[in-house]
Amino acid sequence: MPPAAASPAALEEAEAAYEAQVWRDLPRNYAAHLVHGLLGQTGFRLVHAPTFVPAYIYLLSGSEIAVGLALAAQYLGAALSSVFGATLIEHRKRVLPVGFVTGALMRLQVLGLALSGLFLSSDYALAAATLFLGLFGFFNGMQAVMFNYLLSKVIPVARRGRLTGLRNFLAGITASAVAYFGGSYFVETNALGNGYSATFLVAFAMTSAGLLMLLFVREPEPPVVRSQSKFASRLKELPAMLKADPAYTKFFLARALSALGTIAVPFYVLYAGQRIGLSGYIVGILSIAFLLTQTATNLAWGALADRTGNRLVFIASLGLWVASTLLLIGAEGIWLVSIAFGGLGAGFGGWQIASQNLVLEFGAREDLPMRIAVSNSATWAMMAAGPAFGGVLASSGTFESVFAVAMACQAAALLLVLFFVDEPRRRRG
Incomplete structure (x- = not known):
């Protein structure tokens, strides 16, 4: 917090100096974030894409329920840690040191996922994969809060959409290439004795290199931060924070509801496998379709966000x-299924950009870490419940019933934002 005796004029002068530093260091920080995102997003997309991990878990278990539970463990870990991550940084003027630690721990789980597949039998590898995915999610929950807050500090709001879009565009190109080779060569030829593990090793190497790029970031120190609070006391303040901005509260609900729509994500590739087979070649082709269209549209989503705001991107991406x-x-044959996967990638990518960036535009800066954490926790809680429920629904019913539930949640979220959430940038004129 600023000194108690600080005058409004002194505080205003400190804010002006802070803004001046943000713009002065923008080229350097923009480049560092871009390269960090290129390498990090490339690697993490191989873990997050609805192809490699679900197919790997299904290979180990032969069970849709196991696929759902493994993915649920990942998102449950993220939901549990987000608010804790916010309490670690909201009183700090610099968050990068803590971010490096959580980022490194997150990447070690990807390494564990790879090595367990190489050295353990199927049953033990399945248990280890579920554990490592849960820990991956736990550290991802903290890292997402820290790095989104860092992004809000060093990149002005009018430049974030293009940066996010360009970063995801470049990452998607390299991720598509790696996904193709991962499916067509690593998985198809069972490289290193386990093609999926070989792919995860590539993901670990790329994300680790990306983390090092943040050494080049110059992080400004804001004039005002919150006083350090205990975790329990901050939890008690959350209802008041939500009530303070009804539009943010409705967006919070819409984001959580749309996240429940990810109930279907792990089962897209399994459904496609029922229709056209699930060889390594097919996994590679569908991964390319998903990642490449997600890539190609990221620039458009980012430009649209900077021009009109992230609210429109949120609505349009859910519709797609x-x-x-x-x-x-209704798709038949590899080409129609690939087109559908392309649309899923484009919609999912736009939803990610809008969900992450729109939350940065509500409320005061000193409350931003907690606002990010609360939104992320709700999102990941829904993404944890979704795959677990979807696995049960898929095993006892049909994949179409899972998709119907997902579409209903997404449509409800779209309507909630369309009619009840205003564009927060207009509040600043």
Whole structure:
């Protein structure tokens, strides 16, 4: 916090100096974030894409329920740690040191996922994969809060959309290439004795290199930060924070509801496997379709966000996601299924950009870490519940029933934002 005796004029002067530093260091920080995102997003997309991990878990278990539970463990870990991550940084003027630690721990889980597949039998590898995915999610929950807050500090709001879009665009190109080789060569030829593990080793190497790029970031120190608070006391303050901005609260609900729509994500590739087979070649082709279109549209989503705001991107991407799911249900043959996966990638990518960036535009800066954490916790809690429920629903019913629940949640979220959430940038004129 600033000194108690600080005058409004002194505080205003400190804010002006802070803003001046942000713009002065923008080229350096922009470049560092871009390269960090290129390498980090490339690697993590191999873990997050709805192809490699679900197919790997299914290979180990032969069970849709196991696929759902493994993915649920990942998102449950993230939901549990987000608010804790916010309490670690909201009183600090510099968050990068803590971010490096959580980022390194997150990447070690990807290494564990790879090595367990190489050295353990199927049953033990399945248990280890579930454990490492849970820990991956736990540290991801903290890292997401820290790095999104860092992004809000060093990149002005009018430049974030293009940076996010360009970063995801470049990462998607390299991720598509790595996904193709991962499916067509690593998985198809069972490289190193386990093609999926070989792919995860590549993911670990790329994300580790990306983390080092943040050494070049110059992080400004804001004039005002919150006083350090205990975890329990901050939890008690959350209802008041939500009530303070009704539009943010409705967006918070819409984001959580749309995240429940990810109930279907782990089962896209399994559904496609029922229709056209699930060889390493097919996994590679569908990964390319998902990642490449997610890549190609990121620039457009980012430019649209900077021009009109992230609210419109949130609405449009959910509409595309629903339409692509409908196409997948009726698709026959590799080409139509690939087109459907492309639409899913584009919609999912736009939803990610809008969800992450829109939350940065509500409320005061000193409350931003907690606002990010609360939004992320709700999102990941829904993404944890979704795959577990989806696994049960898929094993006892059909994949189409899972997709129907997902589309209903996404459509409800779209309507909630369309009619009840204003564009927060207009509040600043």
